[in-house]
Structures are given as C-alpha cells and as structure tokens.
Amino acid sequence: MLTWLYVAVAIAIAYLIARVVVIYTTTTGTAWQRLLATAHGSATMLQAYAVIIGSGITIVSEKLLGFLQLPEAQAFMQQKLSPEVLGWVTLAIAVLTIVTRLRTLFRGS
Numbered sequence: 321m322l323t324w325l326y327v328a329v330a331i332a333i334a335y336l337i338a339r340v341v342v343i344y345t346t347t348t349g350t351a352w353q354r355l356l357a358t359a360h361g362s363a364t365m366l367q368a369y370a371v372i373i374g375s376g377i378t379i380v381s382e383k384l385l386g387f388l389q390l391p392e393a394q395a396f397m398q399q400k401l402s403p404e405v406l407g408w409v410t411l412a413i414a415v416l417t418i419v420t421r422l423r424t425l426f427r428g429s
Contacts, residue, residue: 326383333376363420371413
C-alpha cells in the first residue's frame with residue numbers, strides 16, 4: 321500500500337514539473353514574468369510549487385535509490401538529511417513564505 325503512495329507522489333511531482341516547464345517555455349517576457357506565469361501570477365504560489373517539488377523529490381529519492389540498487393547514494397541521503405537539517409529547511413520555508421506573502425501584500429495585491 322505504501323509503495324503506491326510513493327508512486328502517486330512521483331507521478332504528481334512529474335506532472336507539476338512538466339506543467340511548469342511547458343508554461344515557462346510557452347510564455348514570453350523576463351525570466352521573473354515567465355516564472356510568475358507558471359503560478360498564475362502569484363509569488364506565494366510559485367514558492368509553494370518549489371516547496372512541493374523539492375519535498376516530493378526528497379520523499380521519493382530514498383525509495384528510488386533503493387529500487388535502483390544504489391546503496392552508496394542512499395546512505396549519503398540518509399546521512400545528509402538528518403532531523404536537524406530538515407528542521408532548518410522547514411524554518412527557511414516558513415520564513416520564505418512569510419517574505420513572499422508580505423511582498424505581495426505591500427504591493428497592493
């Protein structure tokens with residue numbers, strides 16, 4: 321049952337990445353305008369997409385490395401993604417969310 325959850329997460333992440341790439345490559349403007357277009361003009365949504373993609377890759381990567389029989393890479397991931405590191409990442413995500421939301425609030429959106 322849990323394996324299907326990992327497969328579903330991998331499919332959802334692949335879809336989100338493909339959607340962002342397609343929208344980014346088909347729109348015109350500066351890099352920032354094209355990035356905002358991928359998230360319907362919302363900096364907060366763009367940041368949320370980045371967090372979803374990053375966390376999804378992190379969730380799936382250990383299982384994928386095990387499936388591909390890459391124990392060295394799997395051990396490296398387990399060593400580098402300690403609870404302390406994930407705590408700092410979570411803190412950074414929270415701060416970034418507040419900053420991006422305040423940016424749009426003060427801009428009048």
